[in-house]
Amino acid sequence: MKKFLCFLLVSVSILALSGCGGEGDQTAEGLTPVTLNEVAHSIFYAPQYVAIENGYFEEEGIALTLVNGAGADNVAAALIAGEADIGFMGCESSIYIYNQDSDDYFINFAQLTQRAGNFLVSREPMDDFAWTDVKGSYVLGGRAGDIHRSM
Numbered sequence: 001m002k003k004f005l006c007f008l009l010v011s012v013s014i015l016a017l018s019g020c021g022g023e024g025d026q027t028a029e030g031l032t033p034v035t036l037n038e039v040a041h042s043i044f045y046a047p048q049y050v051a052i053e054n055g056y057f058e059e060e061g062i063a064l065t066l067v068n069g070a071g072a073d074n075v076a077a078a079l080i081a082g083e084a085d086i087g088f089m090g091c092e093s094s095i096y097i098y099n100q101d102s103d104d105y106f107i108n109f110a111q112l113t114q115r116a117g118n119f120l121v122s123r124e125p126m127d128d129f130a131w132t133d134v135k136g137s138y139v140l141g142g143r144a145g146d147i148h149r150s151m
Helices: 002-018 041-052 072-081 092-099
Strands: 032-038 061-068 086-088 138-141 145-149
Touching: 032 072, 041 061, 072 086, 086 145
Parallel strands: 032 061, 032 086
Antiparallel strands: 138 145
């Protein structure tokens, strides 16, 4: 059900924004071009990828271009530069820009995922895993420099 809601939210968001374009904003096929810049490719966006591969956006009149921004700062820069119509990222970039007294700041209007997309993996199989098993271990984060010593 959550995957369906995520897909529905993405679709409604893109449809709503694509309706803002003028008549000159269409491809030769009569589709409205929309560039979506996502912070990273993520399993949490799987419904979106399925919709793209199955042509659902084209069926709704949208020529979707998906870009991997490789970080919220890059997604924000693409939005500011007009290289993206929609950006999937956390609210931190919106807050940074708003706090700089920008006249044109981002508006976050939805939460696509409930939590950060982090997974704990092991090099060796662990039967009956418990969180206490990582006590005293090093945990590598998803970003450069994110190495945390477990307590």
